[in-house]
Amino acid sequence: MNKLLLRLGQYSRCTMASEEMDRKHQHNNRSLDHLLKGKVYIDELPPDIEPIRSLLEKYSGIRTKDVDEHIYRIRERLWDIYPHVSIGHFRFLSLKLTFDPLYHIALDRLVAPRSSSSFLDVGCCVGQVLRQLAFDGVDSSRLYGIDLESRFLDAGFDLFMDRGKTKTTFVAGDMLGGGESDENLQVLEGKMGVIHATSFFHLFTWENQIRAATRMVRFLDPNDPEAMIFGRHVGTTTPGDREGTGGSRKYLHNAESWQSLWDEVGKLTGTSWRTEVNDIEEPSTHLHSIADGTLRRIRYGVFRT
Template sequence: MATEAEKWMNLPQDHMVRSTKLPWYHQDFEYKLKPKFRKLLEEWSGIAPEEVVPHIQRVRDVAWHVFPWPCIGEFWFIEQGLLRHPDYSNILKRITTTTPPPKFLDLGTCLGQDVRTLTHDGASPSTLYGADILPGFRDAGYALFRDSDRLDPSHFITGDIFSDVDDLGKTRGTWDIIHIAMFLHIFALPEQQAVSRNIMKLLKPVPGSTIIGTQTGSLDAGELTLKPPFCEPGEHKTIYRQNKDTMKELFEKAADAAGLKVNVWTEYDEDEARERAEGRKAKGDEWEKKERFFAGDKERRIFFRVDVL
């Protein structure tokens, strides 16, 4: 029986989720384009200012061909999730001032925007790595950032978080800092529990090791039943949305299973919730449905940090 990862990597070209008529395949994204990301493309990637928007549009279609995640259709890969995290400056300082520098893994790196943000802000590429289950995203990232001459391909690992024998699994116990953004929520609760345990195994089991990240959650934790095209017709599939308290518990239990003592901090990204509410107020519910397809009154992004004691 094919694993979920194998299904993703072998998705037929005519599958319904590849349709550009889906509501999360957007044409307009400039409201998401922040000055910091524009500056990254202009300074790090050498994109002319007038070319930034069409360049992003072209690369989105390349990434959509790799795999049509809704976040690709909605251009969320231009949002620098790590930069938004309250602990970004501390992580950057740690990477740029510690000798030897800590090994940093961006897990679920997609097009590698957070790795590029760190390099643009002064981190050495030699200590930064990204990992994704879909190898095509590495080349899509090179197309977006035009830096294949500066970031070694060996620093982009193809791996399945559920495997302990692939290239990612072979790095268990070697990472000082692991960043994970916006992928736990694609799984059901038992899978999230397995993922959190395996992330803990990737971390160096020593004081000072850190997991940091952001995930989509809800004020009310609970199970959601998916409908096509998020699953095959007739298939019963669920995902789980954590709240900040259950997210804390998730990682505490994962650490306990690994025999590690940790401090876990979680908090909602209230700025994002406020921005969404202001957009809804200014442009109406139809804006919410069109431009923020998966959002709702109870949805929240959850910041978290796990420190090994």
């Protein structure tokens, strides 16, 4: 769960002057509680929470009977920072990447004898991916995370109860920014064998995707022929610009446009890249609904050639 760039607007509670008006306009005039319930904010932990429960028990040492309360407490803290569906629906705890074949390729590389390869999670949020890798046997000193929101990183230490224990490097910085953010990101340059970025690229315009991807290339070890970037995001059967929240613009990809983007990145960086794209066969109820049904949840890989 990378940090999304746009915050939700403030809702106000609407009351009607009479019961008749209330009945007539109840669909369009909803209270904050009604709007949030089941849409942006849910009370019950989702059914796919078991992997994170297990991680919190085995990695963090939290007693089984205390895990759910611990999760709820951290969720409320994150909600105060960023009241978005990704927090309200507990998506910041997702470990779905462990079902990605490329995760296991990356894991094998990272735990191989005499391996010096490093791993970067872009938009790492609370760092659940990095803790899973550490639990799976990766030396945490070769794990890195970046997020725009430093308070997410801080909450991650409390969620996993490893402050002062993990050797993972966390960086608060903007993949599209300059100035101080650029200085913060210098620690990442030229070190990475694997970069993971989920729910990241689909937030941006084509131009900003180029900027972010070009920066990722700078983070990769230039002498590593097996360097790769992988993750998942929202794609489409009809690539192009889409309107996002608050009138923002973003570019969604199919396989052909994704390769075209990395061809352009290659020209800008003097590198060459091969991409793979696969649809993910799983319920995607949180995708924005549109009439033509073109949106897809896709898994991608980017490989040096």
